[in-house]
Amino acid sequence: MNWIWAFSAFGVVSAIGVISSAKTAPIDPPKPATAKKTAAKVSYANGVAALLNDKCVSCHRPGEVAPFSLIGYENAKKWAPMVAAVTHSKRMPPWKAVEGFGEFEDENRLSATQIQMLKTWVDAGAPRGDKKLEPAAPTFPATEWSLGTPDILLAPTKPFKLEADGEDVYRNFVVKNTSDKPIYIRGTDVKPGNRKVVHHVIIYLDGMNQAQRYLDRVKDGQEGYSAPGGGVGLLPTGSLGGWAPGVAGRLLPEGTAFVVPPKSNYIVQVHYHKTGKPETDLTRVGLYTTETPPTREMNLNWIFNFMVNIPAGEKQHKMRQTFTYQKDVTIYGAMPHMHLVGKDMKSWFELPDGTKKSLVFVDDWDFNWQLVYRLKEPMAIPAGTKQIVEATYDNSTNNPRNPNNPPKRVTWGEETTDEMFLLITYYTFKDASTPRPRSIIGQLR
Numbered sequence: 001m002n003w004i005w006a007f008s009a010f011g012v013v014s015a016i017g018v019i020s021s022a023k024t025a026p027i028d029p030p031k032p033a034t035a036k037k038t039a040a041k042v043s044y045a046n047g048v049a050a051l052l053n054d055k056c057v058s059c060h061r062p063g064e065v066a067p068f069s070l071i072g073y074e075n076a077k078k079w080a081p082m083v084a085a086v087t088h089s090k091r092m093p094p095w096k097a098v099e100g101f102g103e104f105e106d107e108n109r110l111s112a113t114q115i116q117m118l119k120t121w122v123d124a125g126a127p128r129g130d131k132k133l134e135p136a137a138p139t140f141p142a143t144e145w146s147l148g149t150p151d152i153l154l155a156p157t158k159p160f161k162l163e164a165d166g167e168d169v170y171r172n173f174v175v176k177n178t179s180d181k182p183i184y185i186r187g188t189d190v191k192p193g194n195r196k197v198v199h200h201v202i203i204y205l206d207g208m209n210q211a212q213r214y215l216d217r218v219k220d221g222q223e224g225y226s227a228p229g230g231g232v233g234l235l236p237t238g239s240l241g242g243w244a245p246g247v248a249g250r251l252l253p254e255g256t257a258f259v260v261p262p263k264s265n266y267i268v269q270v271h272y273h274k275t276g277k278p279e280t281d282l283t284r285v286g287l288y289t290t291e292t293p294p295t296r297e298m299n300l301n302w303i304f305n306f307m308v309n310i311p312a313g314e315k316q317h318k319m320r321q322t323f324t325y326q327k328d329v330t331i332y333g334a335m336p337h338m339h340l341v342g343k344d345m346k347s348w349f350e351l352p353d354g355t356k357k358s359l360v361f362v363d364d365w366d367f368n369w370q371l372v373y374r375l376k377e378p379m380a381i382p383a384g385t386k387q388i389v390e391a392t393y394d395n396s397t398n399n400p401r402n403p404n405n406p407p408k409r410v411t412w413g414e415e416t417t418d419e420m421f422l423l424i425t426y427y428t429f430k431d432a433s434t435p436r437p438r439s440i441i442g443q444l445r
Helices: 032-039 048-055 073-078 080-088 112-123
Strands: 017-019 152-154 160-162 169-175 183-191 198-206 238-243 256-260 265-272 279-281 284-290 299-304 317-325 329-337 342-350 356-362 373-381 386-393 422-429
Touching: 048 073, 048 112, 073 080, 080 112, 160 169, 160 265, 183 238, 238 256, 299 317, 329 342, 329 356, 342 422, 356 373
Parallel strands: none
Antiparallel strands: 017 317, 152 284, 160 279, 169 265, 183 256, 183 284, 198 238, 198 265, 299 422, 317 386, 329 373, 329 422, 342 356, 342 386
């Protein structure tokens, strides 16, 4: 699946246990002798094109999330100063996990040598070099979907109309599932129709057709429904993850899949944040299936703490949550989630024998890049292991992302300007015969 997950007022734990615009940094000018010597060797054709193709153009191309293209020399030269600045400050590539705290697939970070090469190239005037030596740009699927044409498409039949002003909107679009057999989901991709207003997307399962009672009451003439207090207004029987800024489509590890029980309906929840003018959106979700039953069914463990209460002006507000696994499981990855005053989030495991294993540490939280971190090697965790999650929040004027000036007290909530404490972990049971969780709601302690 698209290792894509998101968040809601529902936290999870199911059957496995219990929960106990930063400013760009200036670039120092190189020493003249060093710059002159190195610049003679660096050009777009010699080094830079290959680096941009490998690390940047998957997002920096037409139709993708980045605001400009870096395909080809002309585009690269046009944006060269910006590229040098944001790589020097390590804002780009948007890989937030701390090196050495967990090992992940597809780590998209630049080495000090690569950062220096881009800087040197820009200082030299972004030379092209020998055009004949330029590597070809990578090719991408002809379809707009990064994983190819979806097997199942979840979407409303017409755009949703959003008013100009007011509170955020949570709209739940229900898609009927008529299959009388289980559906095995190996991948998920989400295409927000209007990125200016789509805050996040979550795909829930409704195995008991509970949403129908809300659909029967809709009076605004639009598809879907909005439940009181946000959320989906019911107890979901599962989740397939979701989308947040920075998340891309991806397949689950071989031999694993989400299982959609027969006739379990899909609920696509879209969180909208208004822009001050009327907007429309048609968000779509693509599901990628397999006919082969998985060796291990994938599940999501949502570790959360509703007790978010951050005083105005506090620079280092700490929070912590612990989850104890009651079954042997295998861990595949994680996605941290906070809002705008979040500063860092760290998670690790403490095994019954005292051994500690790192999961993920994001030390410079950025709401605009909520990435999914997939472990390079799945991690076996025995029953009795504790998963620790710690987070720090900066609700002071020193935080350039703080939505309130002057700062004010921030608590848990669904609005973008509220806050959250949530880390979602992908896992499978070691014993494949262990019954799947009956819902995504667990118990707090």
